[in-house]
Amino acid sequence: MTRTTILLLSVSAGTGHTRAAEALRAQAGGAGDVEVIHLDLLNFVSPLLRLVYADLYCTLTKVMPTVWRALYHLTDNAQPGGLGHRMRRWAERANSRQLLYEIEQLAPDLIVCTHFLPAELLSHLLASGAVRCPVWVQVTDFDLHRMWVHEHMAGYFAPNDEVAFRMRGYGIAADAIHVTGIPIMPAFSIPAQRDKLARELGLQPEVSTIILMGAGNGFGNVAELARHILCTWDHVQLIVLGGRDQQTLAELHALAASHPGRLKPIGYTKEIERLMACADMIVTKPGGLITSESLAMGLPMILIAPIPGQEEHNANYLLEQGVALQASNLATLTYRIGNLLAHPEKLAGMRNRALPLGRPGAAGQVLDTVFTHLEKQQCRLHIQSSSSLL
Incomplete structure (x- = not known):
């Protein structure tokens, strides 16, 4: 029996991203041929990046909410290829090399991100060929900030039709968008x-x-x-x-x-x-x-x-x-x-x-989708390998 390894990547800035990943892990937990690994990305980055994405986020939202609101809208409206975003992405990659090593060691069959930061890092790694497995993105709010949208993703899971509509507006292919809701515990x-x-x-x-x-x-x-x-x-x-x-x-x-x-x-x-x-x-x-x-x-x-x-x-x-x-x-x-x-x-x-x-079955829908995609991908690889022997 072939064992499938799913890597769930979250960021413990707030609890929602982590809980969505845990819901996916709980949903997949009963399958004997599936291994699910959940990592908090902040455990594999430099203290500086951890400070920015956890401590600074919590401080701004609690103590300086007006500053956070301005920053939220500024980054949402900024051009993805602008100098500010390019410098930020370079700094993120420079401070998260341990993550790539961890992914290489785990060799997952697929990855699901419940926060935009791992999706952003993996987009660059997919483009360079350093990561080859399919990477999916689960949006965890009834909103779509521009920083959730990246190239080279296998697909996106939207909480509702409106967010799916906005995804298409950002250029994500319609067949890569799945309206599932936000994963919650099977209970x-x-x-x-x-x-x-x-x-x-x-x-x-x-x-x-x-x-x-x-x-x-x-x-x-x-x-x-x-x-x-x-x-x-x-x-x-x-x-x-x-x-x-x-x-x-x-x-x-x-x-x-x-x-x-x-x-x-x-x-x-x-x-x-x-x-x-x-x-x-x-x-x-x-x-x-x-x-x-x-x-x-x-x-x-x-x-x-x-x-x-x-x-x-x-x-x-x-x-x-x-x-x-x-x-x-x-x-x-x-x-x-x-x-x-x-x-x-x-x-x-x-x-x-x-x-x-309510979408209590969201986690199940997400897993059904990624497994179906993986099976199709493996089937295509098998067909290509077989035809090369002819």
């Missing part, structure tokens, strides 16, 4: 039972339940936001994610003790789908992955504190589709939550619009 394809899961969390299934994921400028931290919601409505339950922040989790547990049975603090989890199954709405930043997961679960969203650029575009898409509302400050958020709680028919309408947009 989102499995029907969940609200009553059972809510009781396991110590919550009452019949009580209105809100998931709270993060806060941001104008909202305080997640514990402060949870306290405000609990004190404003006495008939609401909260599931609040504190991640790996031990101080935040301690604050949430203290808050839960003062509101018995109404708050469930959650640390880092890989089972967000179980929490979503218990909820009526989610308050979250509009990242590509969390919003894709919410759509798959038919979960109405209230969007807060979007990162300028890609998350703003995500928010615009979701608002246009009627599956989300947006709150710019605490007063607006209070109104949005109260209005939805008072009008359950609005919540039902948002849920009904969200479900058809």
Whole structure:
């Protein structure tokens, strides 16, 4: 039996790119003839490049969002062959030689990139012949920044028809574009039972339940936001994610003790789908992955504190589709939550619009596409080899 090796390349600038790659790995995990390797590109570059793409990105988006917005639009509108982009690409290649060595050692049959940086580096390596296997690109937001588009890619996976349209506008061949959605974990394809899961969390299934994921400028931290919601409505339950922040989790547990049975603090989890199954709405930043997961679960969203650029575009898409509302400050958020709680028919309408947009099978579609392409490619190579013997 021939074993197929898939290399997934992500960048840990934010969590969405990594989670999309992990979803693909989980989807392929059951196949005995497939080996899936997921690498964070930042582990194979110089400290300087890691500083620029991780630390600087996080600093700009959190501390200087206006600067990040300007940089996002500047790079999106700049000519790909311009001096600035050429110098940047040269610097990226000079600081990521270890990646080429790692790829040579792994000798994958195909590569899927869930961030634009590995796609950009591999485009140059494909052109030079240093990399010969097919390379695919998975866009992880409902937006298309120009830096995602590169020559020599085997194909692109788009989150929706609009992004696919914009890909064609950048000159990508229509038959190389596949509208699959954004890969999320296979568990989102499995029907969940609200009553059972809510009781396991110590919550009452019949009580209105809100998931709270993060806060941001104008909202305080997640514990402060949870306290405000609990004190404003006495008939609401909260599931609040504190991640790996031990101080935040301690604050949430203290808050839960003062509101018995109404708050469930959650640390880092890989089972967000179980929490979503218990909820009526989610308050979250509009990242590509969390919003894709919410759509798959038919979960109405209230969007807060979007990162300028890609998350703003995500928010615009979701608002246009009627599956989300947006709150710019605490007063607006209070109104949005109260209005939805008072009008359950609005919540039902948002849920009904969200479900058809959800693509819980995105990871499976991506893998089916790359495997089919690989089989055709291998078949062509076999035919060419056979004909050369005649």
